[in-house]
Amino acid sequence: MAIIINIDVMLAKRKMSVTELSERVGITMANLSILKNGKAKAIRLSTLEGICKALDCQPGDVLEYRSDDSKEQI
Structure with a gap:
């Protein structure tokens, strides 16, 4: 996945737990786990907005693009 x-x-x-983020955003732990693990x-967009609001960050802080070439170098 790129x-x-x-x-x-x-x-x-x-310094926030997954449980606290789940409660603040209003999504299940299972769905948050799927997001966290890249599955x-x-x-x-409403979920991304909630995550950014809860973590006081921008979408680019949560999402990152890497080309398939850079994956091979890691």
């Missing part, structure tokens, strides 16, 4: 989800990074920076095929 889109990397950096929710773990932002949670660590904000999601899509994300609603």
Whole structure:
């Protein structure tokens, strides 16, 4: 996958638990886990907005694009 989800990074920076983020955004722990682990095929803009509001960040802080070439170098 070329889109990397950096929710773990932002949670660590904000010293927030996954449970707290789930409650603030209003999504289930299961759905948040799917997002965190990069298994999601899509994300609603309202969910992304809620995550950004709860973490006080921009969408670019949560989502990152990496080309397939850069994955091979890691």
